[in-house]
Amino acid sequence: MTGEKSTTNSNDAASGRYEPKEQCDDGSCLSPSRATTSRVSSLVAGLVPIVLIIPFAETVPAIVATRVFRQEVCRSWYAAEDPGKIPLDGPIPHELCFAAGVEQRWGAVIELYRVIDRIGFLMGICLAYTVARKFEHKPVILTILGVSLLYNVVNAGLQSSFQSSEIANFALAQWAAFKAFVREQMLVFVGNLAIADMVSAEQRTVALSKFSAWATLGQMAEFICPMLVGFGLPSTKHAGLAFVCAAVLQAGCMLCVWFLLPAARPQYQSEKVPQRDVDGPQLQDLAQQHSLTGRRNWLLCSFAVYALMAGASRSFAVMTVSTSRLGRVSSMIELGAMLMLPMVGSIVAQMMLIPLAVKRFSRTLSARVRPQGEAPAQGEPVPNIPADALDRFNINIAMISLLVSAAALIVVSLAPSPAVHFIALFVFGLGAGHTPVMRSVIISMAGSSQKGFALAAMEVIMQLGLVLSTDVTSRFVALDSIPIYATTLVHGVQMLVAILALSIMKGSSRL
Structure with missing residues (x-):
């Protein structure tokens, strides 16, 4: 029997075909798809609103916040160097904020925020990984969106009630620090993790690639939003409106995730999965x-x-x-x-x-896996690859x-x-x-x-x-x-x- 088995394997190898039963006993082959095509489509459809809507919800208030911070940096510099140029009412003229001293101080502020942003990104990814391991992906995404929505609602109220005051500026600084930790990249990471856990290996590359394409499309908001904000929010007095727009977008995104994203626990948290497959x-x-x-x-x-x-x-x-x-x-x-x-x-x-x-x-590899002369049946799953x-x-x-x-x-x-x-x-x-x-x-x-x-x-x-x-x-x-x-x-x-x-x-x- 052993000799016959070896002969059969050598003949199959010579013919260039793979035999799943002989080569997949050690677990080195991919099992048939655990997720149907419709399930993969529903998963991607539930994740797409995140990468399309959230960039707009983040960029619109960020542009307004940048204007406010630049005005405050400009005002603080003139308060120390030339107080006579500070108007009694209203913002400092835009052209005065391009002085060399103002630009130098503004560059220092940008560099400081860049450091905070880098640290926040690393901590945010670690936090998202830790939380996503213990809970389903859908509640994690909804929680992140909910906390961001709450921050935007609070800032919308403060910016509208206390325009250009210390309270409003402090709240804006808190929002900027919060966005350094909770941002779109964290949601994209959780989305990739959801695809990794819920999509079969045969479909994983395609799903990750398409999700990345949608995320790239959402990144175009960085070029579109400045034009929209410049047209609709010409001054820093409308900072509260920017946060209202962001809150509305995030609320709509939460509804899309709630109704479109399927809820499923990661595969390694399921009791039905054998321990060998978990490890x-x-x-x-x-x-x-x-x-x-x-x-x-x-x-x-x-x-x-x-x-x-x-x-x-x-x-x-x-x-x-x-x-x-x-x-x-x-x-x-x-x-x-x-x-x-x-x-x-x-x-x-x-x-x-x-x-x-x-x-x-x-298709090419599955044709080699399938016995010669056998045509695929309608709806038949792809053989082990x-x-x-x-x-x-x-x-x-x-x-x-x-x-x-x-x-x-x-x-x-x-x-x-x-x-x-x-x-x-x-x-x-x-x-x-x-x-x-x-x-x-x-x-x-x-x-x-x-x-x-x-x-x-x-x-x-x-x-x-x-x-x-x-x-x-x-x-x-x-x-x-x-x-x-x-x-x-x-x-x-x-x-x-x-x-x-x-x-x-x-x-x-x-x-």
């Missing part, structure tokens, strides 16, 4: 030496290098894009196109290209995306005409698909109970890279002439290091 591969096991060869597994280290480089490359990419046509932008429309095209390319890649590639790969095969394919997508980003940014810096420049910006956006697919890979590497920890670690490392690189690029801004070729070169080196790290991951013993 699964542990992250700490991936960093230990191989029991037979004694070689160190560099899988986690390689992933950390990738996440660090991916986060650090963002600020250099932004610096290159923003300075590539500095002084040559002829209109606001051209400036808007320059800023929006990378986002449009990112949405196209994450919403269309990556799902299409994953779908074609799954080796998890390592999907992980390697996701890493291939990430490597291609990084190459596209690096090559497109070089063209952006060397573009001889606006048309070539805009095309290169769009192609640069197409390379943004590496982040969601690598989220899927790190989730696959972790056990069911460690998915949240893996996602949180990825976000923290990428944020650390962004923080370190932002400090470097801020020094470039202080120069009289920004070396665009230097930022492009640094970005290219970062992409190459990230690709090298992914190639090491691809060749590790786990994958």
Whole structure:
């Protein structure tokens, strides 16, 4: 019997087919889908309002708060240096707030808030991970939205009742500190965690990619809101109205989440899941030496290098894009196109290209899994697919995306005409698909109970890279002439290091 079994396996291997019953006994293959397509669609539909509405709810009061803070900084500087220029009633004239001393003090305030913002982001992700582990995702999201709604309602009342007073300014400062900890990124993280827990491995990459595309679409609020606020709220006297608008948007988002987002506990909290499936591969096991060869597994280290480089490359990419046509932008429309095209390319890649590639790969691999000559039945689930095969394919997508980003940014810096420049910006956006697919890979590497920890670690490392690189690029801004070729070169080196790290991951013993 043993000889017959070995012969059968060798014949199957020679024919290029996978046999699920023989190769999946050790748990290395993906089980059939735990979540139907309709359930995945309902999950994404419940999460989409969060990433589309909340950016507007955060940006509108933030713009008004920035105006108020700048006025207060301007007033405090003139109170100390030249009190005679402070008007007896009303705000200080806008042109007076561009004095060198005011700009220097305002820069110090911005730098202080940047530090608070960085600390708040890290603490917010850790808090969201801790809470989401113990409760369902839906109550966690509703709680975050509810607390933000309460803050906006309180500030709306204070700003309307105590305009330009110490009470209103103190409440506004408290709101700014609160938003450093509770923000859209925390909700996006919980949304990714919900997808990781409630979507099957075969559908996870597509779901994460589409959710990331919707989040990118929501980020366009940063460009739309300033125009809306400038038209509807021309002065700081309307600060209360901005918080009312934010509260209304958040209330509408809470209703969408309440009715659209399905409620389900994470898989590892279900009593019906076997303990073997709950534990699964542990992250700490991936960093230990191989029991037979004694070689160190560099899988986690390689992933950390990738996440660090991916986060650090963002600020250099932004610096290159923003300075590539500095002084040559002829209109606001051209400036808007320059800023929006990378986002449009990112949405196209994450919403269309990556799902299409994953779908074609799954069909090809499932055809190899299915016995030869057997046609798929209508509505039949996809056969078991080796998890390592999907992980390697996701890493291939990430490597291609990084190459596209690096090559497109070089063209952006060397573009001889606006048309070539805009095309290169769009192609640069197409390379943004590496982040969601690598989220899927790190989730696959972790056990069911460690998915949240893996996602949180990825976000923290990428944020650390962004923080370190932002400090470097801020020094470039202080120069009289920004070396665009230097930022492009640094970005290219970062992409190459990230690709090298992914190639090491691809060749590790786990994958």
